[in-house]
Amino acid sequence: MKAHGDAGDYYGKVFARTEPPFAFVDLDALTANAHDLLRRAQGKPVRIASKSLRARKIIEYVLGLDSGFQGIMAFTLDEALWLHGLGARGVLVAYPTTDTELLGALAERTAEDPEGAPVVMIDSPDHVELIEHAARRSGTGTGTDTGTGTGVKTCLDFDASFWLAGGRIRIGAKRTPIHTPEQAAAAARRVERSASARLVGVMSYEAQIAGTGDAVPKRPVANRVIRLMQDRSHRELRERRALAVEAISRITPLDFVNAGGTGDLELVASEPVVTEVTAGSGLYAPALFDRYSRFAPQAAAFFALPVVRRPGPRTVTVLGGGYVASGVPRWDRAPVPAFPPGLRYDGNEGAGEVQTPLIGPAAEHLTVGSPVFFRHAKAGELCERFNELHLLQDGEIVDIVPTYRGEGRCFL
Missing domain, CATH: 2.40.37.20 (D-serine dehydratase-like domain)
Known part of the structure; x- marks a missing residue:
C-alpha cells in the first residue's frame, strides 16, 4: 500500500473506472497485517475469526498465506455447518446456540465426521442438555450419564473479565458465568457424564484488553488508566486461566486452549497454557484499531x-x-x-x-x-x-x- 499521505490518489487511480458504491480490500496491506499477526503470535497457530472477514475467498486467502494460520472461529453454528459442508474442518463456534434443529444437524455431521465436524461453545449445563436433546431427536445420542468419549465436540467458554472488590465490579464482556477453576471443573464433569457431548477445548476472550484501545486521541489520563487496568487484568487472568486448564485436564484431555483477539495477541501467546490464538479484525484493520499502542496495522x-x-x-x-x-x-x-x-x-x-x-x-x-x-x-x-x-x-x-x-x- 502507498504511504498514508498519497493513498487517496493511489486508490482514486486504481478505481477511476469503477462506479461507486463499492467495497474493496487492499491485499498488499492485508498481507502485511497477516504477517504482523503471526509475528505477534510468537509461533502459536492463529485461528481466523470469520465474523471479522465475512468473505470466504478472503478467509481462504489468509489460510493459504502461511501455515501459521490454522482453523476458523465462526460466529454462528449455521455458518460453521455451511463452512464444514464446503470443506472446512474443526470450525470452532464462538458463541453458544439454542437452535435444536441446528444442533441436531451438528450431531449428524459429527456421527459422519467425528474429528472434522464443528466444535460448539458451551458455558452452562443447559447447553449440554440442549445438545443431548437434539442428539436424541436425530438418533445419534442415547442419554446423559454413559459418557463414551464420543459425541458432539464442545468448547468451554471461560470468563476472562477482571473482577474487583470481590466481584462487585466486573470489567470486560458479559459472556460466560464460568469464572473460577472450580466452576470450570464442574462444567467439565457435566460434559464428561454425557453420552452426546465431549469437551475438547477451552476458550477465553479478554474484551477489556483485546477490545479496548489504549491510545485514544486527547485522552492521555484515561489511556494510562486503561493500560494499568489491562496489565493487572492480564496478570490475574494468566494465573487463573492456567489453574482452570489444569483442573479441567485432570478430568478430560483437551485438544486446544484458545485465547485472545487482535488487540492482545502477544500477551496471550506468552502464556504456556494457551495453545492457539484468534485474530480477524487486525487483517482488515478498521478505524477502531487506530487507538492501540502495541501495534499499528495498515488499513486494508x-x-x-x-x-x-x-x-x-x-x-x-x-x-x-x-x-x-x-x-x-x-x-x-x-x-x-x-x-x-x-x-x-x-x-x-x-x-x-x-x-x-x-x-x-x-x-x-x-x-x-x-x-x-x-x-x-x-x-x-x-x-x-x-x-x-x-x-x-x-x-x-x-x-x-x-x-x-x-x-x-x-x-x-
Missing part, C-alpha cells in the same frame, strides 16, 4: 460512496453511508471519511441511511460523481452492506469476490 478494507449533491461550497452529500458499527452508540462507531482528507460529518445529521452530508475544505474540490473513500469502524460488519469485494494488489484490481451476503448468507 474500505468502501467508496459517490457524491450525489453539493448543498453548499464546502458541503457535499454522498449516497448512503449509515454503516454504523455495533457497540455503545458513540461517534467512534461511525465510518471514518478517509480520502480525500479533510472531510467530516455534519453534527446534525451524521452518517445517514440514504444520504450522508460531509463538510470541510476538501468538499470544495469534489464534483457530483466523485468517490469518497471510507473506513468502517469495525471489520466484518462492512460486508453486510456489500455483495462483493474488489481485491486490489500491486496497483491493480485482481479479482472481485462475493461476501457472505453476496452468497446469499446472513447468519445474524
Whole structure:
C-alpha cells in the first residue's frame, strides 16, 4: 500500500473506472497485517475469526498465506455447518446456540465426521442438555450419564473479565458465568457424564484488553488508566486461566486452549497454557484499531460512496453511508471519511441511511460523481452492506469476490 499521505490518489487511480458504491480490500496491506499477526503470535497457530472477514475467498486467502494460520472461529453454528459442508474442518463456534434443529444437524455431521465436524461453545449445563436433546431427536445420542468419549465436540467458554472488590465490579464482556477453576471443573464433569457431548477445548476472550484501545486521541489520563487496568487484568487472568486448564485436564484431555483477539495477541501467546490464538479484525484493520499502542496495522478494507449533491461550497452529500458499527452508540462507531482528507460529518445529521452530508475544505474540490473513500469502524460488519469485494494488489484490481451476503448468507 502507498504511504498514508498519497493513498487517496493511489486508490482514486486504481478505481477511476469503477462506479461507486463499492467495497474493496487492499491485499498488499492485508498481507502485511497477516504477517504482523503471526509475528505477534510468537509461533502459536492463529485461528481466523470469520465474523471479522465475512468473505470466504478472503478467509481462504489468509489460510493459504502461511501455515501459521490454522482453523476458523465462526460466529454462528449455521455458518460453521455451511463452512464444514464446503470443506472446512474443526470450525470452532464462538458463541453458544439454542437452535435444536441446528444442533441436531451438528450431531449428524459429527456421527459422519467425528474429528472434522464443528466444535460448539458451551458455558452452562443447559447447553449440554440442549445438545443431548437434539442428539436424541436425530438418533445419534442415547442419554446423559454413559459418557463414551464420543459425541458432539464442545468448547468451554471461560470468563476472562477482571473482577474487583470481590466481584462487585466486573470489567470486560458479559459472556460466560464460568469464572473460577472450580466452576470450570464442574462444567467439565457435566460434559464428561454425557453420552452426546465431549469437551475438547477451552476458550477465553479478554474484551477489556483485546477490545479496548489504549491510545485514544486527547485522552492521555484515561489511556494510562486503561493500560494499568489491562496489565493487572492480564496478570490475574494468566494465573487463573492456567489453574482452570489444569483442573479441567485432570478430568478430560483437551485438544486446544484458545485465547485472545487482535488487540492482545502477544500477551496471550506468552502464556504456556494457551495453545492457539484468534485474530480477524487486525487483517482488515478498521478505524477502531487506530487507538492501540502495541501495534499499528495498515488499513486494508474500505468502501467508496459517490457524491450525489453539493448543498453548499464546502458541503457535499454522498449516497448512503449509515454503516454504523455495533457497540455503545458513540461517534467512534461511525465510518471514518478517509480520502480525500479533510472531510467530516455534519453534527446534525451524521452518517445517514440514504444520504450522508460531509463538510470541510476538501468538499470544495469534489464534483457530483466523485468517490469518497471510507473506513468502517469495525471489520466484518462492512460486508453486510456489500455483495462483493474488489481485491486490489500491486496497483491493480485482481479479482472481485462475493461476501457472505453476496452468497446469499446472513447468519445474524
